[in-house]
Amino acid sequence: MASLSEIGVSAAINLLTAFAFLVAFAVLRLQPINDRVYFPKWYLKGLRASPTSSRNFVNRFVNLDVTTYMKFLNWMPAALRMPQPELIEHAGLDSAVYIRIYLLGLKIFAPVALLSAMVLVPVNWIGDTLESSKDLKYNDIDKISISNIPYASRLFWVHIGMSYIFTFWTCYCLFNEYKIITELRLKFLASESRRPDQFTVLVRNVPPDPDETVSEHIEHFFCVNHPDHYLLHNVVYNANNLALIVAKKNKLKNWLVYYQNKFERSGSQLRPTTRTGFLGLWGNKVDSIDHYAENIAKLSKEEEEERARVSSDPSAIIPAAFVSFKTRWGAAVCAQTQQSCNPTIWLTEWAPEPRDVCWENLSIPFVELTIRKLLMSVALFFLIFCFMIPIAFVQSLANIESIHKVFPFLGPLLEK
DSSP states (O other), rough: OOOOHHHHHHHHHHHHHHHHHHHHHHHHHGGGGGHHHHHHHHHHHTOOOOTTTOOOTTTTOOOOOOHHHHHHTTTHHHHHHHHHHHHHHHHHHHHHHHHHHHHHHHHHHHHHHHHHIIIHHHHHOOOOOHHOOOOOOHHHHHHHHHSSTTTTTHHHHHOOOOHHHHHHHHHHHHHHHHHHHHHHHHHHHSSSOOOOGGEEEEEEEOOTTTTTTHHHHHHHHHHHHHHTTEEEEEEOOOOOOHHHHHHHHHHHHHHHHHHHHHHHHHOSOOEEEEEEEEGGSSSSSHHHHHHHHHHHHHHHHHHHHHHHHHOOOOOOOOEEEEEEESHHHHHHHHHHHSSSSSTTTSEEOOOGGGOOOOOOGGGGHHHHHHHHHHHHHHHHHHHHHHHHHHHHHHTTSSSSSHHHHHOOGGHHHHHH
């Protein structure tokens, strides 16, 4: 087993690394450019305005107020002292559960550590296995481990008994914690305002029917299998080209608003100009406002034509739909049960919020989607496997000799 100094070096490396990440988190939290990343819930509720809107160019990205850096960790005790209902209202249920995970760790490991120190350490210390071995090298840490107990000794029953006690205590704490978190989740869901996605299920891989359209087939299927809870459905169209046109149009609208505001605030009679070439670096110089207004009008016409084409083209309908139910219970039953004896068709899952829907992915066939999931699982495996390399490097620095080999220039400091 590692010596006390080696354990201390390893603990120091881990503590310093954790503290460095904590400081980085706290400092980045104070930067105006990251405000929406750290306080998204406040922006959704309209309780916080962007700090970059009324500042000069440098202050939009970097917080130059030195006093805020002196108390950049004050949010931690405030978050721990905050009552749980207020914390859920302030930061959401996930934050409350995240803090409870840390408290659960203390609740489990504090008694375990105390009992180990009071019972297991003295039991291991009174053993004489290591001292009676002449050719075996050991240290004081080894003497308080289970390796110091003689073979077939009755002292092993103490370890077995403590193992049962630790297991029971861990299961008891986990059971109570799961019960509390379940109640918190149910209360949180009950207190929320009703949303369409709570009553809606995403249905994918609808099988083709020669006698019915996709929409008619979906309506017939759910009227037969969920007659008491089915409400309506909306089929999904392959409108990826339309989405590109809309995104391009919205981008041009932002530039149009920018140049209009620039012209109004300047108070000059000269209208802003731009070049039609790449990134506005070359090309013919034209009036910016007229240029973007004309392009927006062209895209609006293209948008109407593409929308009409998608609506009238039966091949644009993909085998997927959003099915809404009259009750949450009906939606939950449909989302969590298999709808057919064939597990590859009529696939159901909870519908995401409209802002979270990735419309491009809804048209991906089932086989291709399965292959993508497999490739992502393989990539995740290699990512985790390769992550062991830096971990092994850090663990190799657990003793002073290894540090001296890797970093020879630290030799004088290590010798002291």
